[in-house]
Amino acid sequence: MNHRRPLHTLPFLLLHLLLFQPTSAVDFDFNNFNSTNSSSSLFLYGSAAVESQVLTLTNSNTFTIGRALYPQRIRTKTPNSSYVNTFSTSFIFAMAPYRDALPGHGLVFLFVPFAGIEGASxxxxxxxxxxxxxxxxxxxxFGVEFDVFANQEFSDISDNHVGIDLNSLTSRFANEAGY
Known part of the structure; x- marks a missing residue:
């Protein structure tokens, strides 16, 4: 029995290979944090800490910075190509000010090519x-900002917005935050 493909299916196979780029998935899920899983699953910088199974990025001191970074590199582009990989994420967070302290300005979900907090203010x-x-x-x-101040120097649209930032805090796209 001969199982050879007909020659006319070859263009469809080539078209499929050209249109559908191979992708790789990076999946991680943090339902809570504790000192044993967060130290091995995230890199914490600056004021970032795990307190009572909650990841906090700042503390009650004013003008603090904290970052929690996933330790493995996540590919955003296919090597030797201009094809950019898609990604999706979902997370829940709360911004709650400390009593009698200046409130924070917001937070950023970010992709950076380096670890640490150098170059940040x-x-x-x-x-x-x-x-x-x-x-x-x-x-x-690259960052997605959740900003609760309207900073004129960055052309913020309001004091409660989500912005897409590329190498700048002046958002390329912004929208009001809400449900």
């Missing part, structure tokens, strides 16, 4: 960038 810079590297195309930082 607190307050209106959200621990994301600083004035000297803001809008520098060599920074190669």
């Amino acid at each position: 607190s307050s209106q810079n959200l621990g994301f960038l600083n004035r000297t590297i803001d809008n520098d195309p060599n920074t190669r930082i």
Whole structure:
């Protein structure tokens, strides 16, 4: 019995290979944090800490920065290609000010090509960038900001918005935050 494919199916196979790029998935799920799983699953920098199974990025001191980074590199592009991989995420967070302390400005879900908090400033810079590297195309930082202040210097649309940031805190796209 001959199981050879007819020659006319070859163009469809080639088209399939060209249209559907191979992808790889990175899945992780944190339902809570504790000192044993967070230290091996996340890198904590600055003021970031795990307290009572909750990841906190700042503390009651003013002008603090904290970052929690996933320790493995997540590929955002196919090597030697201009094809950018898609991603999706969902998470739940709360921004709650400390009593009798200045409130924070917000937080950023970010992709950075390096570990640590170097090059970041607190307050209106959200621990994301600083004035000297803001809008520098060599920074190669992508972020989704959840901002609760309207900073004129970044053309914020309101004091409660979500913005897409590429190498800058001036959002490329922004929308009101809400349910």
